[in-house]
Amino acid sequence: MNDDAMDLRTRHKQATREAISLAALRLAIEQGPHGLALVRVHDIAEAAGVSPRTYNNYFSSREEAICAFQSDQSRRVGEALRARPAGEPLDQAVVAAVIEHFTDPEPDRAGLRMIMDTPALQGEALKAFTMAEGPLATAIAERTGSDPARDLFPAVTAAAVAGAIRVAGRHWLEPGNTVSFATALRRALSCVFFPGRPPE
């Protein structure tokens, strides 16, 4: 998060990575879901101000570059849960952590839509969401005091939560749905923890 507290080198490296992934996402959005093939590596590199060779020192496919932001964000979800007060019940802690983590700031509609509507990007996007599961499962296991090696509950719950986030995202993107992303998340997550009855 903080650019300080790092080597100049490391800082510049992260900046480069960010510039490339940002440029990739921007160009992809410009071309739309059906023009992904028109986004050439050369263009991404140029837009990011680096050489094409450098681009694939960081990413080995356009998909990876475009979804890098999602990946990075997902990878950190576990920490958000760990940051919740220890006494808080699991469901409340997860909901709070997820909402806090995925709505700061409110995600970019165009970017998310691009990623989730483009078949060639879906695999990478799913990988990104799935990356959240490992850390999440660990954090859940800590909170419930279960052993992840023998008990499937943490991993299954983490997967369910990740799935709920995806579903909330899809729902939030649908035209005509004006609820905030936070609300969509809350509703989706409530289905995970209270499968008995859907609200209202």
Add this chain to the structure above:
Amino acid sequence: MNDDAMDLRTRHKQATREAISLAALRLAIEQGPHGLALVRVHDIAEAAGVSPRTYNNYFSSREEAICAFQSDQSRRVGEALRARPAGEPLDQAVVAAVIEHFTDPEPDRAGLRMIMDTPALQGEALKAFTMAEGPLATAIAERTGSDPARDLFPAVTAAAVAGAIRVAGRHWLEPGNTVSFATALRRALSCVFFPGRPPE
């Protein structure tokens, strides 16, 4: 399923598709998770008895070819749920449908391991599992009489079930775990429908 009841053309086409995907998976397994790059399109085509050009009339990437079986299987899960008796409670119906669908026959350990352990295949594998969610959600919505457009419960539950299947698969593949796949599935799915208490 039945080769009869189809055009000679269609039959031959499916056979070709199957031959290619089977050859691709077999070669991938031979090389192991770290040698995927060594599986050349030329080899796959040769092993399947077709020209390289034909191979990519059917698949546009090695990953797609290797995971084709998983994809096809996942796409059919919804039907399995619809085939359950209408009066059966949702949880029992889902568990029965999933177990019946994913253990007939018992999946190939080597193939599943290859797919889930190879980073380059994970995206495609996740896409395959995710493809199950759409039909599953529809079937769940029918069974609960909810409107998928307004109620997130069917989609979230479908995603949770798909996630549980993935987790069960991972657990089943872990060395030292000798439970049957059906048992792993049952345990994982119980976490989805009864999140209150893990059955240890």
Add this chain to the structure above:
DNA sequence: CCATAAGTTGCGTGTCACGCATCCAGTGCG
């Protein structure tokens, strides 16, 4: 038996990932 549709194959092209060698800038030490 013929006309048409559908599938297969070979070829050519544009793109890409990546190993390797080189160059340049930031870093830490004397």
Add this chain to the structure above:
DNA sequence: CGCACTGGATGCGTGACACGCAACTTATGG
């Protein structure tokens, strides 16, 4: 303050690949 070193950036060359196109072969239906 300068210097050797480490690590990232760049250029080049290579092997592989996806896909459009056109010719060829085989099923299908009249």
